[in-house]
Amino acid sequence: MAEAAPGCATPPDVLVIGGGITGGTAAIALAEAGARVTVLDAGLPAGSAANAGSLHVQLQSRFLRLFPELAPNVEASLPLYVQAVREWEALARRLGGFDLVRAGGLMLAGSAAQMRFLEAKAAREAARGVAVELLDRAGLERIAPWAGPGIVGAELCRDEGKLDPLLANRRLAEHAAALGVVRLSGRAVALTADPAAILADGRRLAAGQILLAAAWGSGAMTASLGCPLPSRAEPLHMNITEPAAPAIGQLIQHAERPITLKQLGTGQIVIGGGWPALAAEPVPRVHPGSLLGNVALAGEIAPALGTLRVIRCWAGYNTTLDGRTALGRLPRAGRVIVAIPGDAGYTLGPLVGRAAAALALGTPPPFDVAPCDPARFWS
Numbered sequence: 001m002a003e004a005a006p007g008c009a010t011p012p013d014v015l016v017i018g019g020g021i022t023g024g025t026a027a028i029a030l031a032e033a034g035a036r037v038t039v040l041d042a043g044l045p046a047g048s049a050a051n052a053g054s055l056h057v058q059l060q061s062r063f064l065r066l067f068p069e070l071a072p073n074v075e076a077s078l079p080l081y082v083q084a085v086r087e088w089e090a091l092a093r094r095l096g097g098f099d100l101v102r103a104g105g106l107m108l109a110g111s112a113a114q115m116r117f118l119e120a121k122a123a124r125e126a127a128r129g130v131a132v133e134l135l136d137r138a139g140l141e142r143i144a145p146w147a148g149p150g151i152v153g154a155e156l157c158r159d160e161g162k163l164d165p166l167l168a169n170r171r172l173a174e175h176a177a178a179l180g181v182v183r184l185s186g187r188a189v190a191l192t193a194d195p196a197a198i199l200a201d202g203r204r205l206a207a208g209q210i211l212l213a214a215a216w217g218s219g220a221m222t223a224s225l226g227c228p229l230p231s232r233a234e235p236l237h238m239n240i241t242e243p244a245a246p247a248i249g250q251l252i253q254h255a256e257r258p259i260t261l262k263q264l265g266t267g268q269i270v271i272g273g274g275w276p277a278l279a280a281e282p283v284p285r286v287h288p289g290s291l292l293g294n295v296a297l298a299g300e301i302a303p304a305l306g307t308l309r310v311i312r313c314w315a316g317y318n319t320t321l322d323g324r325t326a327l328g329r330l331p332r333a334g335r336v337i338v339a340i341p342g343d344a345g346y347t348l349g350p351l352v353g354r355a356a357a358a359l360a361l362g363t364p365p366p367f368d369v370a371p372c373d374p375a376r377f378w379s
């Protein structure tokens with residue numbers, strides 16, 4: 001016999017499994033439309049709690065290097081990233097307090113060969129309607145005078161930006177609570193074929209619909225409904241420095257080397273870019289080689305950073321799928337909607353979350369969700 005979630009008198013209209021940026025913003029959109037929503041989250045160190053706050057638009061060289069066979073999937077999704085940054089801006093205007101700045105993103109090149117790589121990449125992006133520019137060293141120096149002597153030029157995408165995810169997550173959580181969204185944390189759940197959510201203590205939770213936004217954890221749950229998804233956990237490393245005087249306005253990446261770098265409103269520099277952490281349950285562990293390598297690379301790109309102290313480092317689980325967002329109802333369990341954003345999922349999260357809520361509500365989603373149909377994994 002299914003029952004209401006603990007602490008709730010009646011079953012919710014929608015049970016959201018996974019309370020990261022996707023599930024969290026879906027819950028907000030549902031509650032704003034008048035639905036009763038409960039969010040169940042395992043409380044794992046997931047991407048939304050661990051991420052770097054980069055708002056990505058241009059193709060990331062890291063993804064092209066690691067998953068060249070999946071690059072066409074991200075490339076086809078490029079217009080979605082432009083829309084996703086606009087979605088973040090609209091949220092920030094509405095709720096405030098995210099430290100969101102859209103001052104563009106630079107991908108730096110350290111050689112003529114890397115500039116040629118950026119030229120080819122820029123042509124692919126322009127073909128998808130993304131506005132990008134190529135800068136030589138003189139052009140770069142006008143907006144990034146801190147760039148190290150080894151940098152010869154860059155690609156600039158003015159639609160990119162950055163925010164402080166700790167501030168954004170807190171503000172979104174406050175807003176969800178004010179709307180009456182019930183959040184139960186520290187509860188890993190499984191799904192049954194009926195479908196219902198099963199808590200670790202064996203209790204079955206009833207709901208009108210189930211919105212599955214559990215990132216890498218989603219695959220095991222959809223498999224139990226006969227629809228396996230290849231969602232995988234990827235443990236990644238992050239660093240943050242002590243505050244410095246404002247110097248770096250843009251989101252910074254490199255054409256060949258793994259780095260993202262940005263300065264927050266606090267003056268702190270957040271340094272990441274896909275350096276590996278060590279997989280461990282339930283919390284991934286920091287890899288000393290990633291700490292040192294990541295920071296050394298930042299100092300090479302922007303030598304002034306070399307005097308700053310790293311005050312904290314951490315690891316969290318990113319999710320990889322096939323590079324493209326998975327969003328839609330499960331064919332064998334129509335009351336279950338799956339929502340896993342594509343690469344750079346924190347950027348995509350609020351847009352994908354609102355689209356998932358629209359599917360649950362039966363209203364038009366904010367973009368064409370047909371290319372995101374998870375049925376591609378089973379047909």
Ligand SMILES: Cc1cc2nc3c(=O)[nH]c(=O)nc-3n(C[C@H](O)[C@H](O)[C@H](O)COP(=O)(O)OP(=O)(O)OC[C@H]3O[C@@H](n4cnc5c(N)ncnc54)[C@H](O)[C@@H]3O)c2cc1C
Pocket residue numbers: 017018019020021022023024040041042043044045046047048049050051052053054055056187188189190213214215216217218234235236237238272315316317318319339340341343344345346347348349
């Ligand atoms: C170190 C790092 C840096 C990153 N930097 C960026 C960045 O700068 N910009 C960007 O766009 N993206 C970035 N990403 C990727 C991004 O953070 C994720 O793609 C995004 O947060 C995914 O959001 P989500 O809500 O879909 O899933 P998640 O944030 O992964 O949340 C999934 C939730 O599901 C819960 N869950 C899982 N299994 C279960 C279960 N069985 N039962 C109940 N709950 C469950 C987990 O506890 C978790 O809270 C980064 C990722 C990492 C790890």
